[in-house]
Amino acid sequence: MPLKVAILYNDPPGEVIIPNGEEEAITGVLEEVVAVKKALLALGHGVEKIPLRPPLDTVPHALRNLNTDVIFNLFEGFEDQPHSEPVVARMMEEMGLPFTGNPSRVLDLTLDKAGFKAVLQEAGVDTPAFMVLTPANVQDFRLRFPCIVKPRDEDASHGLSPENVVSDMQQLKEQVVRISSRFRGCALVEEFIDGREFNASVLGNSVHELVEISEITYTLPPGLPRILTFESKWFEDTDYYKGTGVSCPAQIDASLRETITVAVLSSCRAAGCRGYARVDMRQDRDGGIKVLEVNANPDITPELGIARQAAARGMAYTELIQKIVDLALE
Ligand SMILES: Nc1ncnc2c1ncn2[C@@H]1O[C@H](COP(=O)(O)OP(=O)(O)OP(=O)(O)O)[C@@H](O)[C@H]1O
Ligand SMILES: [Mg+2]
Known part of the structure; x- marks a missing residue:
């Protein structure tokens, strides 16, 4: 049965210069949108694209009055606001809009x-043994080296490079300081497998x-x-x-x-x-x-x-x- 499908995704911020040099990850989503749209059309469905851009409080407006059977959710959260991903899913749940993939609860978790x-x-x-460390409590480290220091709540390998793998206290401290200052004040440290x-x-x-x-x-x-x-x-x-x-x-x-x-x-x-x-x-x-x-x-x-x-x-x-x-x- 043909359906009306709305594809929800991040509208890349165009001219805006992204400080971390991570625009590649943001434009990656566009390739996905093109492919999903093509597949939906080939399946005989109607497709509408819903690009989202910040601020978050404008999203309900973009979602209101959609004439759609289902939303194909490719929204990955706004740049530097990872929590906007579950927040937008929750908005759709509250508006009673069916959407693909995981509910807000799972995205959040x-x-x-x-x-x-x-x-x-x-x-x-x-799962690898782990601790959440900050520059203030890095002395509490009780894992076995080598370890990997990661942001606690980011994805697409944001902030991951060879230096994130550490094999002594000095390197550990440097990376905990670096990751904590860039990503919300703490770092996830895991034993390296x-x-x-x-x-x-x-x-x-x-x-x-x-x-x-x-x-x-x-x-x-x-x-x-x-x-x-x-x-x-x-x-x-x-x-x-x-x-x-x-x-x-x-x-x-x-x-x-x-x-x-x-x-x-x-x-x-x-x-x-x-x-x-x-x-x-x-x-x-x-x-x-x-x-x-x-x-x-x-x-x-x-x-x-x-x-x-x-x-x-x-x-x-x-x-x-x-x-x-x-x-x-x-
Ligand atoms: N404890 C670990 N031991 C060994 N390698 C690890 C460990 N944690 C992460 N890695 C390496 O770092 C990569 C990225 O880590 P992870 O999947 O946790 O983060 P991510 O950046 O959120 O990834 P994604 O882009 O898949 O969302 C892994 O694919 C793996 O190669
Ligand atoms: Mg991963």
Whole structure:
């Protein structure tokens, strides 16, 4: 049945100069909008685009009087206001507008990485040991080096570079100071898990189905820690971009596949995910899987993440987009 679909997304701030040099991540969403729109049109649906720009209090106006059956939610939060992502989802909930993907509750929960790690632990899901540190309490550090220092509530590898991986107190302090001053006053410090890196997406509302597992493959020059940095995602001219690949489906044996599947489904159940989501994880020295995070609003650009995983099991991009819409209307 043809539907009227409104695509909600971040309107890139045009002429505005972004201080962190991170405009690449912001324009990335446009590629996604074009692809989703094309797929929806190919499926016979009507499409309207709803670009959002700050300030947040103008968003209800943009949402009011929409003549639509469902909103395709690609809104990732305004630059430097990560919490605007769940806030906009809550606005749609309060207005009774059905939308794709995760509800505000899940977007909110998973945005706070430290808070959500506690939820994972509670649910029996293994996640790297961690502490939330500030310049004032960095002396309380009780983890084992090496560690990785990350913003507590940002995504798209904002602020991640090789220096974030630290192996002594001096480096730790520097990074806690740097991350804290740039991202809301504190830093999430985790033990660094150096094994293979995987991610897997799920589809489903109350019952989740794992789509496929990808492995991130690293061939980096010596001395560069194997992590997905901001560069590996967005800057083609760098060692990180050139030295980072994806293998999908991951080449793994049945037992590792089972371990990953259990970790992914347990994480999504613990989060209460609806629609679609992607879980990032790493293998530790003992062969176990440690969950790094659940992305409740993951990239759905063709050939990446969930779209690539869907393709690996024979699901066309249009089929994936229709499935996501169907789950929203369920
Ligand atoms: N504890 C850890 N041990 C090893 N590597 C890690 C750890 N935490 C993060 N990383 C590396 O850093 C990358 C980014 O970390 P993470 O997924 O937590 O943050 P993100 O920036 O929110 O990512 P995304 O863009 O997927 O939302 C991971 O893909 C992984 O390569
Ligand atoms: Mg991640």
